[in-house]
Amino acid sequence: MPGEDIILMSGEELRRLGVIRMVLDRGMRQAKAAGILGLSERQVRRMVKRVSREGDRGVVHKSRGRLSNRRLPEGLKERVLGFYREKYPDFGPTLVTEKLEEPDGIKLGAQTLRNWLLEAGLWQKSRKGRR
Structure with a gap:
């Protein structure tokens, strides 16, 4: 579809997105989602907030595609x-x-x-x- 970006996700990120979507659709409670994902309830709340604000991109780590801060100089x-x-x-x-x-x-x-x-x-x- 025009105007949409393609987001590369790992299998784990896709799984997380599915669980977070279920929480957003009120099909699952945050406590159960936390147990499934192996995260704290607080972290699940943060992810739900990010996905509702940023869309599917909210599941992907913000450092993806960036160079490491610990990288050694080029030459x-x-x-x-x-x-x-x-x-x-x-x-x-x-x-x-x-x-x-x-x-x-x-x-x-x-x-x-x-x-x-x-x-x-x-x-x-x-x-x-x-x-």
């Missing part, structure tokens, strides 16, 4: 991989993160660097031997 990955290739090719990810923090001021988790190195083919997973 950091390439910069760090460049440092690794030039200065620290023989070091492990944990030591490299410590070395990057000292002079360059780059704070990065060792597991993040390990994932980046695996992705770039600069690091292999090591298997622990049998004891």
Whole structure:
């Protein structure tokens, strides 16, 4: 239909919408809906209010489609991989993160660097031997 938006929803969101619609149509009480959805009655009231105000879109999380606040800056990955290739090719990810923090001021988790190195083919997973 013209003028309507398409809303992508997960199966869980569709299920929630169905239950909230039943509450709005007075076919189910909020307490029962809370039990079915695994939410508190207060949260069900909030969802009912949002769905009545915003329509079906009220069930979808507001952060959907947005970038994370914890996302690392764009060029950091390439910069760090460049440092690794030039200065620290023989070091492990944990030591490299410590070395990057000292002079360059780059704070990065060792597991993040390990994932980046695996992705770039600069690091292999090591298997622990049998004891």
